[in-house]
Amino acid sequence: MSFINFKVPYQADERFAKRVAYFSMEFAIHQPLKIYSGGLGFLSGSHLRSAYELKQNLVGVGILWKYGYYDQARNQDQTLQVTWMEKNYSFLEDTGIKFQIIIHDHPVWVKAFYLNPETFKTAPLFLLSTDLPENDYVSQTITHRLYDANVATKVAQFILLGVGGAKLIDELGFNPDRYHLNEAHGVSSVFYLYKKFGNVEDVKKRLVFTTHTPEEAGNEKHDINLCHKMSYFCGLGLDEVRKLTGLQDDQFNHSLVALRFAHLANGVSALHGDVSRQMWSKYPGICPIISITNAQNWTYWSDKQLYRASDESNDSWWDDRKKYLKKRAFEIVADQTGKVFDPNVLTIVWARRFAGYKRAEFLTRDKARFEKLLSNTKYPVQIIWAGKPYPMDYPAINEFNNLVHLSKNYKNVAVLIGYELTLSKRLKQASDIWLNNPRVPREASGTSGMTAAMNGGVNFSTDDGWIPEFIDHGHNGFVVPKADYARMNVQEQDDYDYNKLYDILEKEVLPLYYDNYDTWRQVAKNGMRDVRFRFEAGRMATEYYELLYK
Template sequence: MSFSNFRVPYSIDERYSKKIAYFSMEFAVHQPLKIYSGGLGFLAGSHLRAAYDLRQNMIAVGILWKYGYYDQARNQDQTLQVQWNEKLYSFLEDTGIKFQILIHDAPVWVKVWYLNPETFQSAPLFLLSTDVPENDYVSQTITHRLYDANVATKVAQFILLGIGGAKLIDELGFNPDLYHLNEAHGVSSVFYLYKKFGSKEEVRKRLVFTTHTPEEAGNEKHDLQLCYKMTYFNGLPLDEVRTLCGIQGDEPFNHSLVALRFAHLANGVSQLHGEVARHMWSKYQGICPIIAITNAQSWRYWADKQLYRFSDEGADDRFDDRKRHLKKRAFELVADQTGKWFNPDALTIVWARRFAGYKRAELLTRDLRRFEAMMNHPKHPVQFIWAGKPYPVDYPAISDFNNLVHLSKQYKNMAVCIGYELTVSKRLKQAADIWLNNPRVPREASGTSGMTAAMNGAVNLSTNDGWIPEFINSGNNGFVVPPADYTNMNVHDQDEYDLEQLYQILEQQILPLYYEQKDTWRQIIKNGMNDVRFQFDASRMAHEYYEKLYA
């Protein structure tokens, strides 16, 4: 097919005719395409599926990571091992497009690959690669590892996504009405667009931005001189960059702050996050308004349709049988990895997502006496599964993962799984009776794993963060830790409060309901399934982006 004067290769719904170019560092479109690490990618993948379903006039730009994020394997003692294995994708199409950009004042060749919408039923996705023989080895490594730990390599990746992505849009002749940055990794694009359109005002008309990080420290900052030497600013003099970006002297270059100053509108990814983001950035001059569009996930991709059918039909026996079958099938995966053979009739708690300190994977194990009592309860047996990928150089998170592995050796009803990607994620959501989510409030911008868990008959147990305040009616469609005045608590007190509340809910509400009031428990599952079905389906989200952010 021709990639000149590119048009989205399906008929466009006139409600979504505005042309959008969507930039993201990662996309979790389908299991075989391993170019994602966690929630940002899962969200972007569901966005592309919804854009396809709604026939929106959107194309997406990302990076083809040669080794992906990393492959999660095990050492001899079952602890985490990081592996970098080359990925090969015969289903990607070679566009024939090659062009050069400057990185560190040297020309770097960029090759472009294409994911056809019909391959995985997603909006058109173009992927940039520097792994070509025309480049020297260092330039080739720019697209080797997602979120490379080397600072200069990471800045080069940001240049590639931003300037390279914006240049690709011109190579395609797509002429979008709006450029949408999903997180600030691609904000170098503004310097390309500034040169193209001639003024900051003209860039601002065309730029929107989604922020996912609810704390200032979590937003990427890099040394201004390093960025300049890396040609991050597309050849602009430093004084002009400072003036354009509102930077004083040699203040660090704050990617999110610059995105907020160049965009005409931005959004947080839950109603709570919108409030947090507005407060967080309010002390800075010249930022755009920040609205809220709550994240969602693709029901078409994630949901177990038979569970929904039996629920709609009121076929309770078949509903129960289906959930039991899903658990049993998922437990085969757990047994294959860990040698633990789980009981499909026992209450199964799953904690599975990216390992990061604020998400507190090991929180329930901090009270070992109470954990031991729960794991060995004679009347109400419990099974526990953990899974997730720590960032490969986040050593405290890796330590949490490994400590859970060692603890699991003491229990036949506790397992820690590896390979937490799309397929394992879906299986573990089907395995779960309780989907445990316990980040420190308000550190989770949105969190979406609980949405897809509910779509597979799991009940959410969560702290009141991210999307949860918009969803859980505690005791009706899930369970939530009662909100406290966390602003006046230190971290230790907050953790102690949440730990106590989680155990109280488990011991006093969840376990008695699951084992002694099956009809009530089933209704809680169904209520959760119904409440995520439309409000937290990605089609609602993709529609809201056109209605609120792109309008």
């Protein structure tokens, strides 16, 4: 096929006729394409699937990571082992497009690969690689590892996504009405576009930005002199960069620059929109920040049989199906850990990226209370943990390993490895309770609970991210009521959340499941209905066109 004057290879719906180039560091499209690490990728993957279903005039731009994020293996004692394996994808098409960008005053060759919409039912996706024989070894490594720990490599990756992505769009002749940055990794594109158009106004009217990080410390910052030395600013002098961006100090704040160059931005939940407006309000010259709550693609994630059983009010079919889904997932538990779980027992699943504020080990903080929960014969429980810590985040890896060691003492506790799309889906199907306990308000959205609900898992969460828009306590899920967290220190907040969590678990969740299963099933079905109604990615993709691209 020809990639000159590229058009989406389907008839775009006239409601979504605006041409959009959507830049993201990671896309979780389908298990075989391992170019993602966590929530950001799950979001962009669902976005591309729904864009395809709605026939939107949108193309994705990302990076083809040679070793993916990393492969999660085990050491001899079951603890986490980080391994990197080369990935090969016969389903990606070579576009024949090759061009150069400047990194560190040095020309680097970039090649573009194409994921055809029909392969996995997504909007068209272009992936960039520098792993080419024309490049020296250091340039080849730019596209080796997602979120490389080396600072210079990471800055080079940001240049590739932003400058390389914008240049690719020119090579394609796609001429977008909007450049949409999903997180600020690709913000180097604004300097390329500024040089292309010759003024800020033309960049601004085309640029929109989605921010995912609800705290300042979490936003990427790099030494502005390093960025300059690495050709991040497309040949602009530092004085001009400072004038354009309004940055006075030596930290190049990627998100702040994105908010100053975009004409509109969005937070990823109503709460996150509030937090973001407040957080950035002290900086002059930023664009308005609206809210478009994240969502997940129902077609890809949901269990259709559970929905059919629910629609037909066939409770015995629903129960049989849920039990079958649990049983099938428990085969993975048995295979990895040698533990045989019982599909009749209430199963709590905590599975997501391991990061300090998500508090993976929360349930285990008071050993006596944890023991009591695990040894309760009237209301038995099974607990599964899974998730991929960042490979250089040693506190998070330590937390993972501590849970592995702890799990060896109990036959009803398991810690799994390999948390990617397929295992994620299986664990959601296995869950009776999908446990989510981040420190409020540090979770911008946290979409894993949406896909759990699409598989008959009941959300039990602290009141953060998308949860305030979803959970009606006792009706479609369970939520720890918010306290006045602003007046609490971290220890007080943790203590409050911990006690509330256990109280609700012991006094409401377990008795409901075992003593009143008909009501329990209704809670799960209410969650399934409500999540499909308001947190399906078709709604989100439509809102992007109606609210962000307008």
